[in-house]
Amino acid sequence: MTMTPSSFRPAARVAGSELAVTAMIALLLIGLLPLLHATGQISTFTLSLWGKYLCYALLAISVNLLWGYTGLLSLGQALFFALGGYMHGMYLMRMIGDLGQYHKPIPDFLVFLGWTKLPAFWEPFASFPFAFAMVFLVPGLIAYVFGYLAFRSRIRGVYFSILTQALTYAASILFFRNNLLLGGNNGFTDFKFILGHSLVDRGAGPATMRGLYLVTAVTLLLVYVLCRWLNGTKFGLVQQAIRDGENRVLFSGYATTHYKLFVFVLAACIAALGGALFVPQAGIINPEEMKAQNSLEAVVWVAVGGRGTLVGPILGALCINLLKSWASRAYPDLWLIILGGLFILVVLFLPGGLVSLPARLAPLWRKRAADPAAVTKS
Amino acid sequence: MMNRIARRLRLLALLSWLGAAALAFAAEAPRQTIVRAILVEDDAEKRALIGTLAGQGDDAIRTLLIAWRSDALFVYAAPDGAKIPVQLTGEKDDKDAQAALRVDNGQALQDAAGRPLRLVGGDLKAVEHDSNLRRAMKAVLDLIDLVAPDPARRIQAIQTIALAQDLSKLPLLQARQKDETDPRARRALREAIALIELKDPKSETRLAALAELKELHTLSSSDFLKRALKEATDQADRPAIAAATAALQAVDLHRSAVDFFGTLFRGVSTGSILLVGALGLAITFGLMRVINMAHGEMIAVGAYTTYVVQNVFGAGVTLPCFGLNLHLSGMNLEGAAYQWYFVAAVPCSFLAAACAGILLERTVIQFLYRRPLESLLATWGVSLVMQQLLKLMFGSNNVQVGSPVYLSGNWTVNDVLLGWNRVFVIGFGGVIVLGMWLVLTKTPLGLLIRAVMQNRGMAACMGVRTTRVNLLTFGLGSGLAGLAGAFLSQIGNVGPTLGQNYIIDSFMVVVVGGVGSIVGTVLSAFAIGGVDQVLQQYLPAWAPGLSWVPGIGSFLQNLAQDAAVFGKIMVLGAIILFLQWKPSGLFSTRSRSLDE
Numbered sequence: 001m002t003m004t005p006s007s008f009r010p011a012a013r014v015a016g017s018e019l020a021v022t023a024m025i026a027l028l029l030i031g032l033l034p035l036l037h038a039t040g041q042i043s044t045f046t047l048s049l050w051g052k053y054l055c056y057a058l059l060a061i062s063v064n065l066l067w068g069y070t071g072l073l074s075l076g077q078a079l080f081f082a083l084g085g086y087m088h089g090m091y092l093m094r095m096i097g098d099l100g101q102y103h104k105p106i107p108d109f110l111v112f113l114g115w116t117k118l119p120a121f122w123e124p125f126a127s128f129p130f131a132f133a134m135v136f137l138v139p140g141l142i143a144y145v146f147g148y149l150a151f152r153s154r155i156r157g158v159y160f161s162i163l164t165q166a167l168t169y170a171a172s173i174l175f176f177r178n179n180l181l182l183g184g185n186n187g188f189t190d191f192k193f194i195l196g197h198s199l200v201d202r203g204a205g206p207a208t209m210r211g212l213y214l215v216t217a218v219t220l221l222l223v224y225v226l227c228r229w230l231n232g233t234k235f236g237l238v239q240q241a242i243r244d245g246e247n248r249v250l251f252s253g254y255a256t257t258h259y260k261l262f263v264f265v266l267a268a269c270i271a272a273l274g275g276a277l278f279v280p281q282a283g284i285i286n287p288e289e290m291k292a293q294n295s296l297e298a299v300v301w302v303a304v305g306g307r308g309t310l311v312g313p314i315l316g317a318l319c320i321n322l323l324k325s326w327a328s329r330a331y332p333d334l335w336l337i338i339l340g341g342l343f344i345l346v347v348l349f350l351p352g353g354l355v356s357l358p359a360r361l362a363p364l365w366r367k368r369a370a371d372p373a374a375v376t377k378s
Numbered sequence: 379m380m381n382r383i384a385r386r387l388r389l390l391a392l393l394s395w396l397g398a399a400a401l402a403f404a405a406e407a408p409r410q411t412i413v414r415a416i417l418v419e420d421d422a423e424k425r426a427l428i429g430t431l432a433g434q435g436d437d438a439i440r441t442l443l444i445a446w447r448s449d450a451l452f453v454y455a456a457p458d459g460a461k462i463p464v465q466l467t468g469e470k471d472d473k474d475a476q477a478a479l480r481v482d483n484g485q486a487l488q489d490a491a492g493r494p495l496r497l498v499g500g501d502l503k504a505v506e507h508d509s510n511l512r513r514a515m516k517a518v519l520d521l522i523d524l525v526a527p528d529p530a531r532r533i534q535a536i537q538t539i540a541l542a543q544d545l546s547k548l549p550l551l552q553a554r555q556k557d558e559t560d561p562r563a564r565r566a567l568r569e570a571i572a573l574i575e576l577k578d579p580k581s582e583t584r585l586a587a588l589a590e591l592k593e594l595h596t597l598s599s600s601d602f603l604k605r606a607l608k609e610a611t612d613q614a615d616r617p618a619i620a621a622a623t624a625a626l627q628a629v630d631l632h633r634s635a636v637d638f639f640g641t642l643f644r645g646v647s648t649g650s651i652l653l654v655g656a657l658g659l660a661i662t663f664g665l666m667r668v669i670n671m672a673h674g675e676m677i678a679v680g681a682y683t684t685y686v687v688q689n690v691f692g693a694g695v696t697l698p699c700f701g702l703n704l705h706l707s708g709m710n711l712e713g714a715a716y717q718w719y720f721v722a723a724v725p726c727s728f729l730a731a732a733c734a735g736i737l738l739e740r741t742v743i744q745f746l747y748r749r750p751l752e753s754l755l756a757t758w759g760v761s762l763v764m765q766q767l768l769k770l771m772f773g774s775n776n777v778q779v780g781s782p783v784y785l786s787g788n789w790t791v792n793d794v795l796l797g798w799n800r801v802f803v804i805g806f807g808g809v810i811v812l813g814m815w816l817v818l819t820k821t822p823l824g825l826l827i828r829a830v831m832q833n834r835g836m837a838a839c840m841g842v843r844t845t846r847v848n849l850l851t852f853g854l855g856s857g858l859a860g861l862a863g864a865f866l867s868q869i870g871n872v873g874p875t876l877g878q879n880y881i882i883d884s885f886m887v888v889v890v891g892g893v894g895s896i897v898g899t900v901l902s903a904f905a906i907g908g909v910d911q912v913l914q915q916y917l918p919a920w921a922p923g924l925s926w927v928p929g930i931g932s933f934l935q936n937l938a939q940d941a942a943v944f945g946k947i948m949v950l951g952a953i954i955l956f957l958q959w960k961p962s963g964l965f966s967t968r969s970r971s972l973d974e
């Protein structure tokens with residue numbers, strides 16, 4: 001798949017102002033919000049809502065890494081996001097201990113399914129380091145195997161998109177089954193503790209939530225910095241060259257398969273990290289999170305924010321989710337039409353996304369600024 | 379020589395006399411017999427008369443005997459002194475009176491002036507019955523279905539008798555065997571006789587019955603054979619064990635054959651469902667290279683059009699539409715005229731979806747022909763909007779689309795169940811593949827379509843109006859999706875998310891078949907459908923074989939029991955592996971272009 005220059009216009013290369021904007025947003029998110037929460041200005045609900053948005057921003061970054069910078073439109077990122085969430089969720093389920101409804105040492109849904117002891121693969125998840133490793137290993141491994149098979153046989157462009165969507169679809173119907181022993185369609189919920197800190201909505205709960213929010217915001221900043229750094233390296237250049245003309249890169253002697261595979265696995269890990277941070281703040285993880293539609297929604301965030309830019313996906317994820325929170329309450333019937341319509345409009349009329357808006361408006365602005373002058377001259 | 383002829387003549391005479399006697403006997407209608415039985419005083423004679431009803435197939439016998447048993451028959455003494463047996467039926471009015479039907483002719487009882495009489499049960503004497511008589515009646519009722527005019531009911535009755543394995547019923551069945559003409563009923567009779575004979579005290583009869591069952595190898599005899607085998611094992615009856623085992627093997631063989639052909643049929647029908655869903659996509663995606671994520675919604679448009687047409691033929695429908703209530707008045711057709719709704723719905727679905735497709739092409743897709751990834755995203759937006767519109771117009775629940783009579787029902791061939799609607803979809807798939815092939819290869823439009831799809835720029839230089847061809851091609855593809863919707867409405871539920879169920883499968887079919895190849899699409903639809911059904915059929919049987927996997931053996935076994943889901947996942951895995959081998963599908967279009 002080639003990206004002809006006309007189809008893709010990177011956003012304005014205004015490194016200095018972008019850095020300033022980013023720093024300001026980061027300061028707001030990392031400094032101001034927790035401060036407001038600590039002083040009781042905003043509720044824990046609002047804070048963890050923002051925490052969830054930041055997790056979605058991580059998902060958006062992973063989509064952008066693939067689509068914006070490598071030209072691979074993956075519709076399976078929600079799968080990796082949810083897998084990360086499930087791995088962390090398994091740890092959180094173990095931490096409930098015997099405080100569940102049935103007061104048994106195994107999770108409630110297993111009791112409900114007639115299990116008396118823990119299935120073997122649940123055992124090691126009592127250890128946080130193990131679960132933390134699994135958050136990266138499981139999605140990473142799946143991404144590696146799938147990516148290896150897909151890239152080796154040169155599945156590109158829309159074919160890659162369709163296959164990743166099918167993968168997500170297959171996984172979601174699998175996770176809906178009770179026999180998978182991962183909670184069926186109810187998934188995991190009702191968490192009590194994380195690393196010994198209470199997650200319930202009383203006592204030390206809000207403080208834990210603030211901590212989780214801070215961790216998420218800092219993680220997002222670190223991932224952003226990582227992407228920024230990667231973007232400037234030779235690797236980043238090859239990555240973008242693959243996007244703009246894979247065959248030329250291939251004929252120049254680069255093993256594009258390896259580059260793509262690395263980016264795919266890296267993106268899966270970033271998405272999984274987002275999912276892992278999402279679970280304790282949302283308080284639930286179920287197969288709804290890995291529906292194919294969620295992957296596509298993440299692509300909308302990136303498209304609206306501005307793909308192929310570093311800050312665009314974060315901006316897009318925040319804006320669309322804020323819009324969603326508002327619209328799905330104010331106009332529940334029309335929300336999908338708004339989302340769909342917005343998407344059509346952005347694809348057709350604003351391929352560069354929100355980030356490109358200032359650059360596109362600037363000439364108009366200048367013209368208008370110039371016009372009165374012209375009038376007075378004459 | 380003479381002697382023999384004379385003997386034959388005598389025999390003939392005897393037979394014809396017997397026949398005449400039988401005719402004379404049959405001439406008396408069952409109703410008359412029952413009247414006589416009611417009026418006769420002697421219990422034994424009553425029983426004898428009731429007994430003569432056995433083996434007659436008149437529906438009146440059943441109603442009257444059941445009425446007799448439940449004390450609904452009475453004797454009415456007419457003013458002229460005649461005793462008329464009557465049946466009181468219907469609702470009681472305020473005087474406790476009910477309508478009275480004469481037992482002898484089933485007509486309403488009339489008074490002298492010819493008005494129907496209403497009688498009060500309490501004033502009359504109910505016709506009595508003792509336990510012996512009731513037993514005689516039950517014997518008649520049990521056998522009444524054996525001579526019913528409808529073969530299906532006869533078979534049902536035969537099977538009921540066989541299930542009881544009552545040796546006393548044997549002579550009756552054997553007698554029936556002479557008169558029965560329907561081949562399926564004859565088979566059922568043979569099976570029933572053999573099953574009852576399994577209870578015979580004589581071991582030779584039992585062995586013969588086992589041999590007969592082996593020959594018949596019906597699925598329903600399996601349980602009886604297992605029981606017979608157990609009994610034979612308990613009694614250490616060697617020949618019986620051997621015979622029962624052989625019969626069981628025959629049944630099992632037959633069962634696996636039935637399973638196999640049933641799976642084959644389901645595979646072909648699943649394949650044609652996939653094919654019908656994917657054909658439109660084979661045009662829009664395969665030929666035009668437009669990723670239309672709203673293809674599923676085009677299918678839904680077709681299905682909902684069928685729903686609307688059905689209601690217009692019926693009682694009418696009201697569609698809420700942005701605050702306005704759009705009312706379509708119905709034609710209130712009934713019977714055969716209503717059944718034609720589906721025939722009318724098919725072209726309507728095509729047109730509705732084609733119009734939606736043309737609208738989509740004009741407003742969105744025409745700007746994105748050179749940007750396939752972005753057409754994927756934009757059409758996904760369209761699909762969201764359309765889903766929500768369908769929800770707003772038709773509600774978020776499924777709507778009822780009834781099958782016309784000629785599409786419902788089953789067809790059983792040698793124990794393999796073939797649903798009519800499935801057979802129909804297979805036929806329909808064949809017809810539209812043929813139609814599409816004819817359009818693409820034999821018409822001027824087809825020529826233009828192929829030219830534009832091969833090289834848009836060159837075709838434009840030759841004077842082809844490519845925008846119009848694009849428009850028509852996209853309309854054709856969407857229309858085919860609408861047709862698919864009309865037919866899928868006969869198979870599954872019709873709801874706003876109908877399209878989502880088919881979209882991923884449809885894309886898989888086109889990708890595996892080779893983008894741009896109709897033949898490939900057909901083959902891959904049947905291959906995917908076949909593999910899917912084979913896995914669904916045999917996975918539960920294979921599941922125990924998974925126990926060897928270390929650690930997660932029992933987990934995998936559990937999972938494989940969910941054959942439908944696990945099968946789908948395995949199909950997807952198989953597709954990914956298949957693409958390793960043939961990255962551009964079964965039939966790839968050859969091209970020298972690098973970035974194809």
